Amino acid sequence: MIRRFIKERRSWIFLVLSLQLLFIFVAYIDSMIPLKPTIYIVFLSAIIFSVFLIIRYIKETAFYHSLEERENNLDFTSIPEPESPFENIVQQQMINQIEWLKRVNSENSMALEQEKDDLLSWIHEVKTPLTAMHLMIERIEDKELKASLTYEWLRIHLLLDQQLHQKRISSIENDLFIEQVDVESIVIKEIKTLQTWCIQQRIGFDIHINETEVLCDAKWLAFIIRQLLTNAVKYSSQSDISITSYQQGGQTFLEVRDFGRGIDPKDLTRIFDKGFTSTTNHDDQNATGMGLYLAKKAAKSLKITILVQSILGEGTTITLTFPKRNDFVNMIGV
Structure with a gap:
C-alpha cells in the first residue's frame, strides 16, 4: 500500500x-x-x-x-x-x-419477471388448443394412428408441464399447501397419463403401495413422481417398473425401480445438476437434463430426500424419503 x-x-x-x-x-x-x-x-x-x-x-x-x-x-x-x-x-x-448498479439491477429484475409472466401466460394459452387436440385424437378410429398422435401429444404436454413448473419453482414456498396426500392415487393418475407411451415401450407396472398417506403438497409431489416415472419409462424397454411404498423408523419411503440401461457410476453425483444429461449417452437428443434437477429442487422445499442407486446395464432405483410430521412444524402450523 x-x-x-x-x-x-x-x-x-x-x-x-x-x-x-x-x-x-x-x-x-x-x-x-x-x-x-x-x-x-x-x-x-x-x-x-x-x-x-x-x-x-x-x-x-x-x-x-x-x-x-x-x-x-x-x-x-x-x-x-x-x-x-x-x-x-x-x-x-x-x-x-x-x-447505476441498483438501477440496472432493478431494470433487469423487472425484465426477467415480465419475461417469466409472459412465458407462463403463453403456456396457459397453449394448453387450451392442446386439450382440444387431445379430444380430437380420442375420436380417431385408426388405433395405430391414434397411438402415434397420442404419444406425440404426450411429449408436448410433458415438455410444457416441465417448463411451467420450472418457472414456478423459484417461488415454490408461496405455492405450497401441506396436507394428507394419498400417494397411491397420485401414482395411478401419473401412470394413466403415461399409458400410451408405456404401451408403445411395452412397459408394465408392479405396484405395491403399503403406505398410502403422507404429509405433503399434492401438486408438487405429483410433479416429482411424474419426473421419476418419465425417466424410468424413457430409459427402459419391455420391462416392468416397480413402485413400492413402506414405512420404517417412523418415516415413509417410496421406491421407483426400473430395469433399464442404468446410470454410469461416474454420473451418479451429477444427475441432479442443471442441464446434465449423460457421459455414456451424450448424443441422446431426448434428454433435457432438467427433470431430475427440478425434482430435486422441489423435493428440497418439501423436505423430501431423494436417494439414487443404479447399476449400469441393470437398472435404477430412486427412493423418496418423506419427512416425519414434526419436520413440518417450522413450515406450517399443524
Whole structure:
C-alpha cells in the first residue's frame, strides 16, 4: 500500500524536493544568502513535509480500507464522510456507480419477471388448443394412428408441464399447501397419463403401495413422481417398473425401480445438476437434463430426500424419503 501511495504522489514529492534542493543551490552560489540557515530551514521543511505525508498516508489508507470492506455493500450511507477533495471525488464516483448498479439491477429484475409472466401466460394459452387436440385424437378410429398422435401429444404436454413448473419453482414456498396426500392415487393418475407411451415401450407396472398417506403438497409431489416415472419409462424397454411404498423408523419411503440401461457410476453425483444429461449417452437428443434437477429442487422445499442407486446395464432405483410430521412444524402450523 505504501509503495502505491508514494507512486501516485511521486510528482508532488519530486516537486517539493526539487524546490528544497534549488534553495540550497541558490544559497550556495549566492554569497548574499547564508548557507547554513538555509540548510536548516530546508531540513525543518523536509521534516514537516515527511510528517504531512505520514498523516495523509494513515488517513487515506483507512479510507481505502473502508471502501474495500464495503465493496459488496450497496448501502453507501455507511461510507465515512470525506476529509479531502480527492476522497470526495472517489466517494462521489462510487455513489454514482452504486446508484447505476441498483438501477440496472432493478431494470433487469423487472425484465426477467415480465419475461417469466409472459412465458407462463403463453403456456396457459397453449394448453387450451392442446386439450382440444387431445379430444380430437380420442375420436380417431385408426388405433395405430391414434397411438402415434397420442404419444406425440404426450411429449408436448410433458415438455410444457416441465417448463411451467420450472418457472414456478423459484417461488415454490408461496405455492405450497401441506396436507394428507394419498400417494397411491397420485401414482395411478401419473401412470394413466403415461399409458400410451408405456404401451408403445411395452412397459408394465408392479405396484405395491403399503403406505398410502403422507404429509405433503399434492401438486408438487405429483410433479416429482411424474419426473421419476418419465425417466424410468424413457430409459427402459419391455420391462416392468416397480413402485413400492413402506414405512420404517417412523418415516415413509417410496421406491421407483426400473430395469433399464442404468446410470454410469461416474454420473451418479451429477444427475441432479442443471442441464446434465449423460457421459455414456451424450448424443441422446431426448434428454433435457432438467427433470431430475427440478425434482430435486422441489423435493428440497418439501423436505423430501431423494436417494439414487443404479447399476449400469441393470437398472435404477430412486427412493423418496418423506419427512416425519414434526419436520413440518417450522413450515406450517399443524
